[in-house]
Amino acid sequence: MNRLAALAAPRQDYSYAFLDAYAKRELRRRTLKAIAIPGYQVPYASRELPIARGWGTGGLQVTLSLVGPESIVKVIDQGADDSVNAANLRRFIARMSGAQTTTDALKATIIQSRHRIPEEILREYQALVLQVPDPEPLRAVESNSSRAHEMHAEADYGQMWLVLYEQLVRYKQYIQGASYPSLVNGRYVISPSPIPRWDTPKLHQSAHLTLLSAGREKRLYAVPPYTDVYPLEFDDIPFQVEDQRGWVCAITGVKNKFMNEIPQPDGTSTYELSDTGYMEKVAPADATRTEPPGATYYDEQGNFYHDGYLKPPIQPEL
Amino acid sequence: MSAHPPYTTSEARSRETFLALMWALSYPGRTPTLPDNADPFALIGDTLLDLETSFYTPDAQIRARLAQTGARLLEPKRAAYHFYAELDDSALATIATANIGTLSYPDQAATLIIHARFRSDSALTLTGPGINGSTSIQIDGIPASFWTMRERAAFPLGWDVFFVNDKSVLGLPRSTKVTLE
Numbered sequence: 196m197n198r199l200a201a202l203a204a205p206r207q208d209y210s211y212a213f214l215d216a217y218a219k220r221e222l223r224r225r226t227l228k229a230i231a232i233p234g235y236q237v238p239y240a241s242r243e244l245p246i247a248r249g250w251g252t253g254g255l256q257v258t259l260s261l262v263g264p265e266s267i268v269k270v271i272d273q274g275a276d277d278s279v280n281a282a283n284l285r286r287f288i289a290r291m292s293g294a295q296t297t298t299d300a301l302k303a304t305i306i307q308s309r310h311r312i313p314e315e316i317l318r319e320y321q322a323l324v325l326q327v328p329d330p331e332p333l334r335a336v337e338s339n340s341s342r343a344h345e346m347h348a349e350a351d352y353g354q355m356w357l358v359l360y361e362q363l364v365r366y367k368q369y370i371q372g373a374s375y376p377s378l379v380n381g382r383y384v385i386s387p388s389p390i391p392r393w394d395t396p397k398l399h400q401s402a403h404l405t406l407l408s409a410g411r412e413k414r415l416y417a418v419p420p421y422t423d424v425y426p427l428e429f430d431d432i433p434f435q436v437e438d439q440r441g442w443v444c445a446i447t448g449v450k451n452k453f454m455n456e457i458p459q460p461d462g463t464s465t466y467e468l469s470d471t472g473y474m475e476k477v478a479p480a481d482a483t484r485t486e487p488p489g490a491t492y493y494d495e496q497g498n499f500y501h502d503g504y505l506k507p508p509i510q511p512e513l
Numbered sequence: 514m515s516a517h518p519p520y521t522t523s524e525a526r527s528r529e530t531f532l533a534l535m536w537a538l539s540y541p542g543r544t545p546t547l548p549d550n551a552d553p554f555a556l557i558g559d560t561l562l563d564l565e566t567s568f569y570t571p572d573a574q575i576r577a578r579l580a581q582t583g584a585r586l587l588e589p590k591r592a593a594y595h596f597y598a599e600l601d602d603s604a605l606a607t608i609a610t611a612n613i614g615t616l617s618y619p620d621q622a623a624t625l626i627i628h629a630r631f632r633s634d635s636a637l638t639l640t641g642p643g644i645n646g647s648t649s650i651q652i653d654g655i656p657a658s659f660w661t662m663r664e665r666a667a668f669p670l671g672w673d674v675f676f677v678n679d680k681s682v683l684g685l686p687r688s689t690k691v692t693l694e
Contacts, residue, residue, distance in 0.1 A: 220561060220565075230538045232669050232686075261535075264517075311585075418645050419538075
């Protein structure tokens with residue numbers, strides 16, 4: 196090495212974990228406020244990242260503000276660890292932070308997810324970071340976001356109930372499939388990001404911390420551990436998760452977990468587990484790597500782990 | 514793959530302090546550890562403050578240290594972060610004027626960082642988000658009037674509090690209900 200190079204500081208093209216110190220401090224200030232006000236959408240700056248907005252920049256920024264060299268990161272996209280989006284985000288996070296990566300939901304300290312919550316029960320001090328495309332649950336009933344902001348301030352959610360009522364009148368069931376509006380800590384209605392209804396109850400009184408971040412919309416909100424989260428439902432017509440009873444995973448033979456439906460040429464369907472990290476544990480591709488799966492939110496009979504939280508279906512009489 | 518950008522000492526301290534604050538606020542009543550051998554006010558100041566935000570403290574020494582972050586010193590009513598070495602009558606009078614946020618923007622409420630001693634035996638019972646059932650904690654040197662004042666703001670309004678000692682931090686978000694025994 197020549198002497199000039201020896202004198203110069205080593206070249207650094209990036210800050211640690213990509214975000215500069217100002218961006219991290221701002222995001223951290225906002226994250227703390229989001230945790231203190233469960234369900235309230237905290238505005239934040241949302242910086243430029245080397246991926247386009249709408250591809251997980253909100254979740255990515257939160258992850259980058261949390262991650263360190265000792266972190267173990269899992270990134271999933273619709274349950275899959277191996278999709279292009281998840282693989283790219285995971286590689287970027289690891290390259291910028293030196294964090295380890297994993298596909299095991301129980302080993303991870305930070306789980307960044309697009310549209311799924313793992314099947315295995317997360318534990319305390321795990322951070323689940325959900326990427327949110329549209330943080331505003333009132334968007335469908337109020338297109339003016341300033342007005343929607345006021346409605347949250349006044350806890351004016353009457354129109355949400357009207358939407359649910361209209362669904363019952365027309366279809367005899369709640370038809371919202373993903374992003375099912377849910378009441379957090381008895382105060383704010385949130386969009387839990389487009390997780391299926393199957394995953395929504397997992398936010399209720401959970402041991403882990405959930406951070407939801409929308410990069411394009413520049414809003415961040417949180418569901419702290421051990422916080423009440425109830426999907427909006429009428430007293431006499433309870434909320435239901437997807438009815439996948441009878442669906443059997445073609446690869447593992449597992450039932451009563453969330454499935455992908457795979458249409459077949461003859462018009463029938465086969466099914467396979469959506470959560471690939473869980474599938475890997477149930478039926479390891481490499482037989483030498485056997486890791487028993489942990490306890491799951493829904494047991495083998497499909498019962499949710501909080502007894503009595505999900506109620507048997509009732510058909511409305513309208 | 515090339516090595517990741519350097520995890521500098523200051524980067525590590527900020528991140529560890531932030532994680533302590535985040536988990537303290539996520540699990541009220543627990544006391545995560547702050548990085549070693551440092552003044553907790555300086556740690557929290559360096560982690561959260563910069564020229565985009567503001568602070569208030571009655572203590573000249575702390576004020577000089579926090580000014581190094583670039584944050585603006587503002588009157589108590591408008592300052593975003595308050596730092597108190599002790600809760601005497603004048604500090605309580607100041608806290609009474611601290612911003613509790615508005616229904617439209619509850620996130621604009623102040624954050625109070627207060628030096629205190631805490632033990633895990635009785636005195637205060639906490640319930641609310643982040644607490645599995647209920648939990649007990651004792652915080653020394655906090656007058657009863659502080660709790661009465663805190664009760665005045667109803668969720669989602671109110672300030673968020675971090676009690677710090679030399680080693681650890683205890684978070685008390687506005688969502689926590691405190692019952693005195």
